[in-house]
Amino acid sequence: MAALAISSCGRRALLVDDNVINRMVVRKLMEEQGIALEEAENGKKAVELVKEGRVFDLILMDREMLVMDGPQATKQLRSLGVTTPIVALSADAMQSDKDSFLQAGADDFVEKPLSIDKFALVLTKYGLQDGQAADQ
Amino acid sequence: MELANLQRRYLDFTSPLFHEGILDNQFTQLQQLQDESNPEFVLEVVTLFFDDSEKLLNELTRTLDQQVVDFKKVDAHVHQFKGSSASIGAQRVKNVCMAFRNYCEEMDQEGCLTCLQQLKQEYFLVKNKLETLFKLEQQIVAAGGSIPMMW
Numbered sequence: 001m002a003a004l005a006i007s008s009c010g011r012r013a014l015l016v017d018d019n020v021i022n023r024m025v026v027r028k029l030m031e032e033q034g035i036a037l038e039e040a041e042n043g044k045k046a047v048e049l050v051k052e053g054r055v056f057d058l059i060l061m062d063r064e065m066l067v068m069d070g071p072q073a074t075k076q077l078r079s080l081g082v083t084t085p086i087v088a089l090s091a092d093a094m095q096s097d098k099d100s101f102l103q104a105g106a107d108d109f110v111e112k113p114l115s116i117d118k119f120a121l122v123l124t125k126y127g128l129q130d131g132q133a134a135d136q
Numbered sequence: 137m138e139l140a141n142l143q144r145r146y147l148d149f150t151s152p153l154f155h156e157g158i159l160d161n162q163f164t165q166l167q168q169l170q171d172e173s174n175p176e177f178v179l180e181v182v183t184l185f186f187d188d189s190e191k192l193l194n195e196l197t198r199t200l201d202q203q204v205v206d207f208k209k210v211d212a213h214v215h216q217f218k219g220s221s222a223s224i225g226a227q228r229v230k231n232v233c234m235a236f237r238n239y240c241e242e243m244d245q246e247g248c249l250t251c252l253q254q255l256k257q258e259y260f261l262v263k264n265k266l267e268t269l270f271k272l273e274q275q276i277v278a279a280g281g282s283i284p285m286m287w
Contacts, residue, residue, distance in 0.1 A: 018216075019216060019219040019220060019223070020184065020188065021181060021184055021185055021188060021219070021220040021223045021224065022219055022220070022223050024180070024181055024184060025166065025169075025181065025223050028169050028174070028177060029169065032169065064215060066212065091218070091219065091222055092234065112219070112222060112223075113162050113165075113222045113223045113225075115161070115162070115165050116165055116168060116169070
């Protein structure tokens with residue numbers, strides 16, 4: 001399942017999360033920043049989107065998902081040559097879970113739920129705050 | 137005076153919800169995201185949370201009632217519930233979910249059933265409180281006022 005919100009600012013993000021309420025909140029955060037958002041309900045759908053040729057400036061990837069989890073999806077995306085920043089999202093993850101996610105190819109790890117301030121820090125870090133798309 | 141009384145009642149009702157840990161800062165985050173372009177954002181998210189939660193509670197009740205319990209399935213449902221409750225700031229619901237997942241991992245049916253009861257209690261408590269909060273907000277808006285914010 002994928003939903004695309006049209007934006008005039010050129011920044012595009014992909015949210016990979018199986019929780020419909022989490023997606024609603026992040027969608028609103030993205031809307032506030034004028035970032036076009038696509039959504040995938042699991043890692044497999046995210047990989048399919050990329051294989052279809054979709055390009056993103058930022059990927060937010062949940063850790064625990066059915067069908068294909070975050071670390072597996074991240075590994076597959078990296079093996080496909082995707083260099084987009086991937087920010088891992090998880091609540092109450094153990095250090096070993098964080099480490100394995102980063103080893104799979106994630107660039108960063110942020111605790112859920114995503115607050116307005118945490119979200120702003122992520123956007124600033126990956127160059128999406130000022131409307132400039134991050135280099136791929 | 138009526139508006140001022142309503143606003144005072146709202147603050148007196150809302151403040152303990154945070155002190156008692158029923159709601160946490162994530163709920164305030166949702167309120168901060170609400171604006172003129174989407175004046176019902178919090179209500180929409182919370183309504184979806186209610187619908188989703190009640191389906192999950194029914195599923196959990198059914199799954200834990202089986203002779204042979206599928207603990208992976210139970211854990212998957214509790215994981216969803218934990219994520220949703222954290223996203224709307226229902227802190228005590230989230231905390232019960234965390235304990236619940238530990239019992240799932242240990243495949244402890246009795247522990248899971250106890251957690252399910254606690255989960256139902258905490259969920260219906262936060263649901264009741266949020267429904268009252270929204271009614272108070274509607275009364276304030278109907279009286280021509282704005283919702284006082286906790287931040």
